[in-house]
Amino acid sequence: MRIRAAAAAALASASVLSVGWLVGAPAVESLRSTLTTTLSSSASAEATTTTASGLGTSSGSGTSSAATTTPETTAPAAEAPAATEVTGTFDGSAVQTRFGPMQVSVTIDNGTITEVTPLQLTNDDQKSVMISNRAAPILRDEVLSAQSASVANVSGATYTTQGYLQSLQAALDAAQF
Amino acid sequence: MSIDTSTTQRHHRSAPAPLVRPDYRQRMQLADTLQVLCIVSVALVVALFLADGGAARFATPADALTSIGVLAGLVGTDLLLIMMLLAARLPAIDRAFGHDSAMALHQSLGKPALYLILAHAVLLIVGYSLAGKISVFAEVWRMLTVLPDMVLAFVGLGLLVLVVVSSIVIVRHRLPYEVWHIVHLLSYVAVLASLPHQLTVGALLAAGSPQWFYWLALYVGVAGSILVFRFILPVVRSLRARLRVEGVDRVADGVVSIRLSGHNLRRLQAHSGQFFIWRFWTPGLWWQAHPFSLSAAPTGTSLRITVRSLGDASAALGGLRRGTRVSVEGPYGLFTDRARTSPRLVLVAAGIGVAPIRSLLETATFLPGQATVILRSHTVGDSYLAYELAELCRARGAEFRIIAGTRPPGVNSWLPADALAARVSLKTLVPHLRDADVYVCGPRRWTDEVVRDARAAGLPTRQIHCERFDW
Numbered sequence A: 001m002r003i004r005a006a007a008a009a010a011l012a013s014a015s016v017l018s019v020g021w022l023v024g025a026p027a028v029e030s031l032r033s034t035l036t037t038t039l040s041s042s043a044s045a046e047a048t049t050t051t052a053s054g055l056g057t058s059s060g061s062g063t064s065s066a067a068t069t070t071p072e073t074t075a076p077a078a079e080a081p082a083a084t085e086v087t088g089t090f091d092g093s094a095v096q097t098r099f100g101p102m103q104v105s106v107t108i109d110n111g112t113i114t115e116v117t118p119l120q121l122t123n124d125d126q127k128s129v130m131i132s133n134r135a136a137p138i139l140r141d142e143v144l145s146a147q148s149a150s151v152a153n154v155s156g157a158t159y160t161t162q163g164y165l166q167s168l169q170a171a172l173d174a175a176q177f
Numbered sequence B: 001m002s003i004d005t006s007t008t009q010r011h012h013r014s015a016p017a018p019l020v021r022p023d024y025r026q027r028m029q030l031a032d033t034l035q036v037l038c039i040v041s042v043a044l045v046v047a048l049f050l051a052d053g054g055a056a057r058f059a060t061p062a063d064a065l066t067s068i069g070v071l072a073g074l075v076g077t078d079l080l081l082i083m084m085l086l087a088a089r090l091p092a093i094d095r096a097f098g099h100d101s102a103m104a105l106h107q108s109l110g111k112p113a114l115y116l117i118l119a120h121a122v123l124l125i126v127g128y129s130l131a132g133k134i135s136v137f138a139e140v141w142r143m144l145t146v147l148p149d150m151v152l153a154f155v156g157l158g159l160l161v162l163v164v165v166s167s168i169v170i171v172r173h174r175l176p177y178e179v180w181h182i183v184h185l186l187s188y189v190a191v192l193a194s195l196p197h198q199l200t201v202g203a204l205l206a207a208g209s210p211q212w213f214y215w216l217a218l219y220v221g222v223a224g225s226i227l228v229f230r231f232i233l234p235v236v237r238s239l240r241a242r243l244r245v246e247g248v249d250r251v252a253d254g255v256v257s258i259r260l261s262g263h264n265l266r267r268l269q270a271h272s273g274q275f276f277i278w279r280f281w282t283p284g285l286w287w288q289a290h291p292f293s294l295s296a297a298p299t300g301t302s303l304r305i306t307v308r309s310l311g312d313a314s315a316a317l318g319g320l321r322r323g324t325r326v327s328v329e330g331p332y333g334l335f336t337d338r339a340r341t342s343p344r345l346v347l348v349a350a351g352i353g354v355a356p357i358r359s360l361l362e363t364a365t366f367l368p369g370q371a372t373v374i375l376r377s378h379t380v381g382d383s384y385l386a387y388e389l390a391e392l393c394r395a396r397g398a399e400f401r402i403i404a405g406t407r408p409p410g411v412n413s414w415l416p417a418d419a420l421a422a423r424v425s426l427k428t429l430v431p432h433l434r435d436a437d438v439y440v441c442g443p444r445r446w447t448d449e450v451v452r453d454a455r456a457a458g459l460p461t462r463q464i465h466c467e468r469f470d471w
Helices: A003-045 A126-146 A158-174 B002-012 B022-051 B061-086 B091-097 B099-132 B136-145 B150-171 B177-200 B210-241 B312-319 B351-363 B386-396 B417-421 B444-456
Strands: A088-091 A095-097 A100-109 A112-120 B243-252 B255-261 B275-280 B290-293 B302-308 B325-332 B344-350 B371-377 B399-404 B436-442 B464-468
Touching: A003 B022, A088 A158, A095 A158, A100 A158, A112 A126, A112 A158, A126 A158, A126 B099, B022 B061, B022 B091, B022 B210, B061 B099, B061 B177, B061 B210, B091 B099, B099 B136, B099 B150, B099 B464, B136 B150, B150 B177, B177 B210, B210 B325, B243 B302, B243 B312, B255 B312, B275 B302, B290 B302, B290 B351, B302 B351, B344 B351, B344 B444, B351 B371, B351 B386, B351 B436, B371 B386, B386 B399, B436 B444, B444 B464
Parallel strands: B344 B371, B344 B436, B371 B399, B436 B464
Antiparallel strands: A088 A100, A095 A100, A100 A112, B243 B255, B243 B325, B255 B302, B275 B290, B275 B325
16 A cells, blocks of 8 residues: 555544544533433432323323322232232333433233333434334343343433333332332 | 667666556556545444444443444444455456455455454443343343344354355365355355344444445445446346357367457457456356456457366366357456556466466567566476467567476475576566566466565566466
8 A cells, every 4th residue: 555545544534533523522412411411300300390100001091191190909819929019000201302202101010010011212213213122122121120220221222221211210109119 | 760769778777767657657546546445434434433422332331342342343344345345346446456456355354354243243242231231141142032133143143254264264275166156155145134233223323314324325335336247247248249169279288278259359348468257158167167367369359268277177178169158257457568667578477377478478568679578387398388478479579488497495486496596586587677567477376486586676566467366
């Protein structure tokens, strides 16, 4: 390779990389700030925007606006180990993320999380849909094995993860899980 | 004659002034451009990652491993696509570097590309398993069962390992050519199988994003080049040329010259010294294709190749009948007069490497007394086409030398033992070597030795041209 070509390649590569860096900078910045606000607001979330609203599926309401918590309690079986264990399906609150609202519902059977169903996933554009579709099954698996909303972030799907887990936590709180 | 005067003056210059032709300058510019594009394409995939905010995803060990893994996958795939382009017989690449240099680069990229793709798989498995706090085996299982298109991706990875390993083995000559060739075709399947997971699992190349458009354009471009230049163009050219075997002449034991006739062969734009990949449509041979160099200058109606039977397949070539249909891919190679940079010419050949040398000698530009042809053989009588070369040398005023003898034991040299002992070299054999382009064709090791000798004599790269015919 001639020196001229090497120099041109180095120069062109450097400029391509810096353009990439510059384009990526706002995304990096907003990611950082979103994470910070998400984390700082989560403490007061329950009281304000993300008020939990556990809705029994039997109530027929699919919205998250209902303020009361009415967990559906199954007919207590005689051999149920503990009558106080929660059973039912609870909707989490809709959480606004940068890419659209996120909402999940959780099914609890005798105190065990048996299913997490996404009601709304970030879907502002095709890319968000793609990310959601990738992250949701991973998060579901993790939640089922951890039996809580304290699971790790899915790489490359940070917003989805945050929204998903926040909505889930709201649902779990509603279920008094 | 005025021409004579000018050349005499050239001889008397104290410092040799290489004749840099516009052809050469254009070729170098094209080569520079292609090399820059190649390197920038690697920078570009890294830039795509950065543009997606990738710089922020190094905070935790899991994120860092995942991000490095994504980068390895992007760069590795970019290299794979470059490799495919190098093997796609793009006219620009052949014109700039020549087919054998392009294939040498293709070969040298194989291992780095494979290592990057393997690193991609390992890093992502570890990164995801750290993030999910599960074992790597559970993570692999989850990838295969939960994530979309991952089964295909793992199949692609397996095929890629198979292709590279078979290529490394074949370089050491432990596999027959045809097996290697079929395995090599699997690399297309490997690259295609890995595409879906890149688009569905990776958030970076999500549908609709600029990255997605670029990536797909890259794949479509490479696939299109392969389709057009490896398949469609050769078929169209072969159909137009209507090549048939005109006759087969025995040159020596196991060596034949095959004469072919066709229509409007000027349209192929073939030059002396180039090669085609030939397919002879007989019941036993139609399924394989082999590269053979032109051993006579191409005309509008005829081509000629000289072939030595190396394998079982090329042995059957001696029995070709007149009228057999022939299809070709090509012409390829920079082993032509167009690559010249100097007024004088030195042609060096060993074995069947004499074929392109013979056609070059026929049409190369040089004045009487300014060309030297050197044939290297074991004994004086066993050079192929020696008689034809002697005739051509006489007609065109070139010096003709046959250097015969056995190799010195334990020493790497292109010369026989006695010549080496007498301190013979390219420099002592050829007067005004610094004013000459040296063309070398022969077995790889031997060719390397001639090239080393030429470099030792102070010849710059642009004056050394070689064709290695290992395939």
